[in-house]
Amino acid sequence: MALLILRVVFICVAAGIATLMLRIPWEGPPYTPYLVIFGTVLLSLGVIAIDIFTPRKRIEVISAIYFGLLVGVLLTYVLWIALAPLIPDSPYATPFQLLMAAILCYGCTSLLLQTKDDFRFVIPYVEFARDLKGLRPIVMDTSAIIDGRLADLADTNIIESQLVMPGFVLAELQAIADSNDRLRRARGRRGLDILNRLRTHPKLEFQIYDRDLPEFAGQPVDMKLVILAKHLEGKLITGDFNLNKVAKVHNVPVINLNEVAAALRPQFLPGETFEVRIVKAGEGPEQGIGYLDDGTMVVVEGGRHRINATLQVVVTSTLQTQAGRMLFAKVDENGVRVS
Numbered sequence: 001m002a003l004l005i006l007r008v009v010f011i012c013v014a015a016g017i018a019t020l021m022l023r024i025p026w027e028g029p030p031y032t033p034y035l036v037i038f039g040t041v042l043l044s045l046g047v048i049a050i051d052i053f054t055p056r057k058r059i060e061v062i063s064a065i066y067f068g069l070l071v072g073v074l075l076t077y078v079l080w081i082a083l084a085p086l087i088p089d090s091p092y093a094t095p096f097q098l099l100m101a102a103i104l105c106y107g108c109t110s111l112l113l114q115t116k117d118d119f120r121f122v123i124p125y126v127e128f129a130r131d132l133k134g135l136r137p138i139v140m141d142t143s144a145i146i147d148g149r150l151a152d153l154a155d156t157n158i159i160e161s162q163l164v165m166p167g168f169v170l171a172e173l174q175a176i177a178d179s180n181d182r183l184r185r186a187r188g189r190r191g192l193d194i195l196n197r198l199r200t201h202p203k204l205e206f207q208i209y210d211r212d213l214p215e216f217a218g219q220p221v222d223m224k225l226v227i228l229a230k231h232l233e234g235k236l237i238t239g240d241f242n243l244n245k246v247a248k249v250h251n252v253p254v255i256n257l258n259e260v261a262a263a264l265r266p267q268f269l270p271g272e273t274f275e276v277r278i279v280k281a282g283e284g285p286e287q288g289i290g291y292l293d294d295g296t297m298v299v300v301e302g303g304r305h306r307i308n309a310t311l312q313v314v315v316t317s318t319l320q321t322q323a324g325r326m327l328f329a330k331v332d333e334n335g336v337r338v339s
Contacts, residue, residue, distance in 0.1 A: 007048050014044035061113065068109025075108070076101040137162045137207075137234035138255065141225050142172050145198075146191040147239045149257050154201055161235075163198060166228055167210030170195075172221060226250050262325060268315045273332055277310045278303045292327075302331040 018040035080097055087093055138161045144150050145165075153159060173195065177188030199206045215227045222243045229236045229252045236247050237255040247254045268274065276290035281304050288303025290311075300313050313329035 007051075010048065011041065011044050014040050064112035065109055068112045069105050072105030072108040073101065075104045079104075135161045136253075137164045137232050138237050139164045139166065139209075139225060139229045139232065139234055140169065141236065141238045141240060141243060142169055142176070142191065142221075143239040143243075144237045144257060145169075145173065145194050146176075146187050147257055148190065148194050149239075149261065150237065151194050151197050151201075153260070154198060154204055157203055159204065162205040162207055164228075164232065164234065165195065165206070165208045166225065167208060167212075168216075168221060168224055170208065170210075222246055226252050229253075268318065268327055270315050270317060272315050273312055274315075275310055276300065276313055276329075278307050280307065296325055296327060298327045298329055300329050300331060306331075 015037065018037040076097070079100065087096070138159070140150070140163060154163075173188055173191045175188075176184050177192055179185045179188060198204060209228065209232075213227065213231060215231075216224050219227065222240075223246070225236060225238075225243065226247050229247070230250065235253040235255055236243070237257065238244060238247075239257040241258075244254050244256050276292065276298050278288040278290050278300060280289045281287070282289045282299055284299075284301070284304075286302050286304050288300045288306060290298045290300060290303070292298065298313070300311065301316070303309075303311060303313075312332040314332045315327055315329050317328045319326040319328070
């Protein structure tokens with residue numbers, strides 16, 4: 001509502017300025033004043049259209065442009081004061097001043113746009129609110145993208161931080177997609193599909209970071225990820241066990257997709273009952289194997305000869321391993337049902 005009111009007021013102000021311009025004696029056809037009013041209102045509508053069709057405005061880009069123009073104008077003013085006594089009065093003085101202003105404004109704006117990730121020209125209370133919420137960028141690695149669970153996690157709207165895709169990870173993903181090995185090629189193409197899904201997600205802030213830091217020289221991909229996460233003061237998200245350990249050694253926060261999946265699995269305590277479908281025989285003489293919906297393996301004592309049956313089982317114990325959690329159960333004879 002506030003934006004709607006602002007846009008209506010902006011159109012009214014533009015129309016008012018156009019009516020003030022009618023006081024100027026215009027030369028030309030009699031319909032020239034109407035063209036002035038129509039053109040002014042049309043210009044204001046164009047500005048509003050640009051504003052509407054660019055909803056995701058990045059504060060660091062806007063602030064970099066603002067401060068670049070501001071610094072360029074100030075430098076032009078200071079230099080012109082210094083150079084004015086040395087430049088004789090001539091019709092070329094004003095064009096020279098405008099050219100100097102254009103060069104300085106362009107140079108300052110270009111510099112700030114290229115280094116916007118190293119400097120934060122933002123209003124203090126905005127930066128304070130960002131720190132208060134704890135929103136830190138999340139740097140993705142190849143395994144997290146190919147895994148696919150990150151995209152499913154993003155669909156739950158639980159991710160509020162900016163997702164950062166390093167340029168060297170994108171290059172690695174493209175190399176996997178172009179591999180001669182059929183399996184690697186399929187994994188790479190799947191990763192690119194997941195990446196495009198994340199990039200076009202309407203509620204995610206996605207950025208491709210393609211700058212090369214001096215610290216990257218001679219470093220493997222895993223160390224580049226750790227260095228970039230420390231540089232951005234962000235977190236790593238990965239499914240790679242080794243990268244997880246390396247990041248923790250360097251005190252970089254890590255979101256491990258496997259740990260997240262394990263934490264979200266349903267917890268079963270000894271004595272609880274549930275239904276599971278036996279899909280194959282186990283290693284023991286009477287053991288059958290079933291799986292829960294989340295992939296947790298269930299070893300059922302007494303289920304070897306009931307393959308393809310859905311049984312009511314009672315949990316006897318649980319085992320947590322690095323690969324995940326296993327449940328051990330026995331058949332609840334009072335709750336057996338064959339599907």
